[in-house]
Amino acid sequence: xxxxxxxxxxxxxxxxxxxxxxxxxxxxxxxxxxxxxxxxxxxxxxxxxxxxxxxxxxxxxxxxxxxxxxxxxxxxxxxxxxxxxxxxxxxxxxxxxxxxxxxxxxxxxxxxxxxxxxxxxxxxxxxxxxxxxxxxxxxxxxxxxxxxxxxxxxxxxxxxxxxxxxxxxxxxxxxxxxxxxxxxxxxxxxxxxxxxxxxxxxxxxxxxxxxxxxxxxxxxxxxxxxxxxxxxxxxxxxxxxxxxxxxxxxxxxxxxxxx
Amino acid sequence: xxxxxxxxxxxxxxxxxxxxxxxxxxxxxxxxxxxxxxxxxxxxxxxxxxxxxxxxxxxxxxxxxxxxxxxxxxxxxxxxxxxxxxxxxxxxxxxxxxxxxxxxxxxxxxxxxxxxxxxxxxxxxxxxxxxxxxxxxxxxxxxxxxxxxxxxxxxxxxxxxxxxxxxxxxxxxxxxxxxxxxxxxxxxxxxxxxxxxxxxxxxxxxxxxxxxxxxxxxxxxxxxxxxxxxxxxxxxxxxxxxxxxxxxxxxxxxxxxxxxxxxxxxxxxxxxxxxxxxxxxxxxxxxxxxxxxxxxxxxxxxxxxxxxxxxxxxxxxxxxx
Amino acid sequence: xxxxxxxxxxxxxxxxxxxxxxxxxxxxxxxxxxxxxxxxxxxxxxxxxxxxxxxxxxxxxxxxxxxxxxxxxxxxxxxxxxxxxxxxxxxxxxxxxxxxxxxxxxxxxxxxxxxxxxxxxxxxxxxxxxxxxxxxxxxxxxxxxxxxxxxxxxxxxxxxxxxxxxxxxxxxxxxxxxxxxxxxxxxxxxxxxxxxxxxxxxxxxxxxxxxxxxxxxxxxxxxxxxxxxxxxxxxxxxxxxxxxxxxxxxxxxxxxxxxxxxxxxxxxxxxxxxxxxxxxxxxxxxxxxxxxxxxxxxxxxxxxxxxxxxxxxxxxxxxxxxxxxxxxxxxxxxxxxxxxxxxxxxxxxxxxxxxxxxxxxxx
Numbered sequence: 001x002x003x004x005x006x007x008x009x010x011x012x013x014x015x016x017x018x019x020x021x022x023x024x025x026x027x028x029x030x031x032x033x034x035x036x037x038x039x040x041x042x043x044x045x046x047x048x049x050x051x052x053x054x055x056x057x058x059x060x061x062x063x064x065x066x067x068x069x070x071x072x073x074x075x076x077x078x079x080x081x082x083x084x085x086x087x088x089x090x091x092x093x094x095x096x097x098x099x100x101x102x103x104x105x106x107x108x109x110x111x112x113x114x115x116x117x118x119x120x121x122x123x124x125x126x127x128x129x130x131x132x133x134x135x136x137x138x139x140x141x142x143x144x145x146x147x148x149x150x151x152x153x154x155x156x157x158x159x160x161x162x163x164x165x166x167x168x169x170x171x172x173x174x175x176x177x178x179x180x181x182x183x184x185x186x187x188x189x190x191x192x193x194x195x196x197x198x199x200x201x202x203x204x205x206x207x208x209x210x211x212x213x214x215x216x217x218x219x220x221x222x223x224x225x226x227x228x229x230x231x232x233x234x235x236x237x238x239x240x241x242x243x244x245x246x247x248x249x250x251x252x253x254x255x256x257x258x259x
Numbered sequence: 260x261x262x263x264x265x266x267x268x269x270x271x272x273x274x275x276x277x278x279x280x281x282x283x284x285x286x287x288x289x290x291x292x293x294x295x296x297x298x299x300x301x302x303x304x305x306x307x308x309x310x311x312x313x314x315x316x317x318x319x320x321x322x323x324x325x326x327x328x329x330x331x332x333x334x335x336x337x338x339x340x341x342x343x344x345x346x347x348x349x350x351x352x353x354x355x356x357x358x359x360x361x362x363x364x365x366x367x368x369x370x371x372x373x374x375x376x377x378x379x380x381x382x383x384x385x386x387x388x389x390x391x392x393x394x395x396x397x398x399x400x401x402x403x404x405x406x407x408x409x410x411x412x413x414x415x416x417x418x419x420x421x422x423x424x425x426x427x428x429x430x431x432x433x434x435x436x437x438x439x440x441x442x443x444x445x446x447x448x449x450x451x452x453x454x455x456x457x458x459x460x461x462x463x464x465x466x467x468x469x470x471x472x473x474x475x476x477x478x479x480x481x482x483x484x485x486x487x488x489x490x491x492x493x494x495x496x497x498x499x500x501x502x503x504x505x506x507x508x509x510x511x512x513x514x515x516x517x518x519x520x521x522x523x524x525x526x527x528x529x530x531x532x533x534x535x536x537x538x539x540x541x542x543x544x545x546x547x548x549x550x551x552x553x554x555x556x557x558x559x560x561x562x563x564x565x566x567x568x569x570x571x572x573x574x575x576x577x578x579x580x
Numbered sequence: 581x582x583x584x585x586x587x588x589x590x591x592x593x594x595x596x597x598x599x600x601x602x603x604x605x606x607x608x609x610x611x612x613x614x615x616x617x618x619x620x621x622x623x624x625x626x627x628x629x630x631x632x633x634x635x636x637x638x639x640x641x642x643x644x645x646x647x648x649x650x651x652x653x654x655x656x657x658x659x660x661x662x663x664x665x666x667x668x669x670x671x672x673x674x675x676x677x678x679x680x681x682x683x684x685x686x687x688x689x690x691x692x693x694x695x696x697x698x699x700x701x702x703x704x705x706x707x708x709x710x711x712x713x714x715x716x717x718x719x720x721x722x723x724x725x726x727x728x729x730x731x732x733x734x735x736x737x738x739x740x741x742x743x744x745x746x747x748x749x750x751x752x753x754x755x756x757x758x759x760x761x762x763x764x765x766x767x768x769x770x771x772x773x774x775x776x777x778x779x780x781x782x783x784x785x786x787x788x789x790x791x792x793x794x795x796x797x798x799x800x801x802x803x804x805x806x807x808x809x810x811x812x813x814x815x816x817x818x819x820x821x822x823x824x825x826x827x828x829x830x831x832x833x834x835x836x837x838x839x840x841x842x843x844x845x846x847x848x849x850x851x852x853x854x855x856x857x858x859x860x861x862x863x864x865x866x867x868x869x870x871x872x873x874x875x876x877x878x879x880x881x882x883x884x885x886x887x888x889x890x891x892x893x894x895x896x897x898x899x900x901x902x903x904x905x906x907x908x909x910x911x912x913x914x915x916x917x918x919x920x921x922x923x924x925x926x927x928x929x930x931x932x933x934x935x936x937x938x939x940x941x942x943x
Binding site: 051053056058081082083084085086088091093095096097098099108109111112113144159162163166 | 825826830846847
């Protein structure tokens with residue numbers, strides 16, 4: 001039940017400052033879409049508007065339309081909390097809840113919402129989510145230990161398990177590997193390959209090889225200049241973007257002849 | 260997607276934006292904040308209202324009179340002149356003693372003490388702050404005043420030509436200087452804590468730059484630490500002053516009071532507003548309570564000004580760094 | 581030119597007559613400060629003893645002055661003026677610290693030695709009911725009861741208000757209202773305790789008429805003092821909770837209030853507990869407001885916060901000192917020891933809680 005995301009004419013503001021200008025794109029279900037671009041070009045900001053996480057930052061607001069299949073997530077009666085249950089997110093720094101065990105972290109989404117759940121069902125959900133995140137074998141004997149005791153890569157997979165346990169249709173990943181070593185990164189990338197069977201995945205990355213390895217489609221963001229808003233320059237099949245992009249700007253960035 | 264869980268396949272229900280839980284919680288939180296504002300407004304308002312009775316009946320000038328004839332049913336005559344003087348005097352003694360010592364302690368903890376015990380020393384200074392003021396008062400009256408007697412006599416013998424230290428020394432030791440010393444001990448931890456915090460924030464680069472120029476430790480402190488920390492120290496001293504102005508018990512227990520304006524620190528005499536209120540309240544009749552509330556209002560105003568000044572100084576420093 | 585001569589030549593080129601820029605200057609041996617201090621203590625005590633004016637304070641001061649003079653003089657003679665100045669400041673800084681430790685040690689030992697003579701099971705379990713001031717009997721049970729009841733009620737009032745206000749300031753507060761609350765909480769921190777007492781006196785006079793003293797009035801006055809402390813410490817602790825944890829929770833589709841209740845507060849719980857216990861330790865020793873609001877002449881056990889005067893430990897100490905007799909002073913010392921033990925227990929438990937139960941936030 002992965003869903004398609006349709007963005008049209010989206011502007012993002014911080015107060016009066018226009019951070020991202022006029023983005024329109026379609027993100028296909030059951031595929032991995034990578035956002036690349038230099039630091040500060042607005043790709044993370046834009047990613048956060050896809051599940052309204054930007055609203056956590058005071059003063060941030062958007063203009064435009066984001067459709068999740070046939071639902072406008074910025075519609076007048078839409079609850080951002082429900083949007084986030086539908087569009088999950090994994091962050092740059094793994095952030096398991098320090099007061100909770102591994103087990104509790106996985107079912108946090110359900111538990112924090114005060115949902116009653118039978119023990120058997122909860123056990124099942126935990127195992128399913130951890131297996132889905134390729135973490136079950138490593139932690140099944142210490143589910144009641146604190147999540148903060150795991151290694152960085154394990155913590156990040158725990159966070160992915162936690163995000164999928166809510167059963168979203170889209171998974172946003174904001175540089176999920178930038179704080180990890182190469183082996184942990186590989187594990188996460190394998191996981192992304194597996195997860196795209198069920199979810200729409202959007203990943204922001206600074207690592208172009210990673211974008212090339214994991215994504216089906218790639219979007220390149222860039223700044224028009226210092227103090228100017230970030231824009232979507234080009235989006236297309238990853239192969240095409242990395243071999244013969246339409247835009248000169250994109251090619252400069254890909255080939256390292258940038259700024 | 261075919262999962263076994265039917266609820267997962269149902270399209271998410273889009274509900275109204277406002278959640279009841281959120282609204283209730285946010286409003287409770289905001290309400291608590293507003294309640295605090297209301298309490299503070301209440302403090303000012305009730306003191307004003309209740310002091311009005313005696314102030315309007317007062318036949319003497321409230322601000323220039325030293326006497327306190329308020330425990331009567333008509334024609335009360337009372338003023339805070341002596342009390343205000345005593346309050347400021349006691350706090351000033353405490354501040355003069357405590358500020359340099361506190362700076363020294365803060366420097367000791369941050370720059371002189373071995374790293375490993377520095378944290379423990381910090382705790383110990385905090386412990387000084389945790390001791391109840393009534394215990395300080397007891398210690399002052401039951402121990403300190405006797406120990407200080409010899410020192411006081413030395414003081415009049417050699418420095419008696421300064422009016423502050425003129426003799427004869429009170430035989431009980433229950434003097435302004437004893438009260439001031441106990442107040443100083445009580446505000447030490449406040450000034451120390453603030454100074455310690457700013458000294459810790461001195462950028463490592465400044466210190467290393469000074470040391471790299473071949474400065475001794477003291478030269479480094481004078482060049483890099485003290486200029487940086489000055490506003491914090493001043494702010495801390497003013498907070499300590501605020502505490503000393505309002506401190507009741509230590510003074511009430513130690514000082515042998517009289518409502519005069521006297522500069523002689525080693526003789527009995529003077530009185531502070533706070534101690535006067537505590538001592539007089541149980542026996543207050545007639546206009547007494549209302550007059551004491553008026554005195555409390557004056558104390559409130561003085562400490563308010565001092566505290567706000569302190570916050571202002573500290574806040575200005577924050578803008579710098 | 582050989583390498584051995586090179587330093588000499590650069591030295592003479594740069595400095596003229598002071599050619600040898602030696603890295604070594606004359607310096608005092610490492611044990612010098614300790615030795616001088618011991619010597620100074622012996623000499624000054626002996627001198628004062630001979631003069632017949634020996635006192636702890638005077639002896640301490642004389643030792644300090646003598647030590648400083650000798651060490652600075654020695655350093656100026658053997659080392660150099662800059663080092664002498666550094667030695668001087670070092671001596672002053674150490675003395676400052678000693679000056680702070682002396683009263684603390686003196687206070688703790690005096691209270692312990694004087695208090696322990698009367699502090700026993702009898703003293704802790706009987707009240708002053710039917711005991712005349714100079715009678716060699718009576719205890720503090722009624723005061724302990726009052727302290728527990730009054731402080732307990734003060735805590736019940738201030739903890740929710742303080743916590744919710746802190747939550748408001750950290751999680752919701754923006755704009756003028758939050759600024760005003762922050763400012764006035766600061767102002768409230770500086771309210772003299774006696775003024776808090778007078779406020780309740782004035783309030784109670786309006787509500788219940790004059791002369792109405794009871795435990796509840798005392799509790800309200802303590803709450804006025806406790807609320808700002810709880811707000812400030814809780815605010816600090818809540819701000820320490822990483823923003824990422826809140827975001828992680830929001831991203832799971834958890835509403836804001838549940839995020840606060842189930843993620844933010846549990847993460848900060850150790851710090852919050854510590855702050856609240858320190859606030860309690862502070863108000864449990866407050867005397868002045870209770871003298872005004874809860875009365876200072878109760879002698880019997882009273883568990884009822886809303887009826888009649890209520891004694892408390894600090895007020896007990898104060899009123900015994902006011903009576904001034906030898907037995908009264910003994911009672912005061914014993915009660916002070918009881919109070920200090922309670923405060924220290926609160927203080928130490930608070931530190932332990934923050935050390936043992938703080939969640940590990942870093943990796």
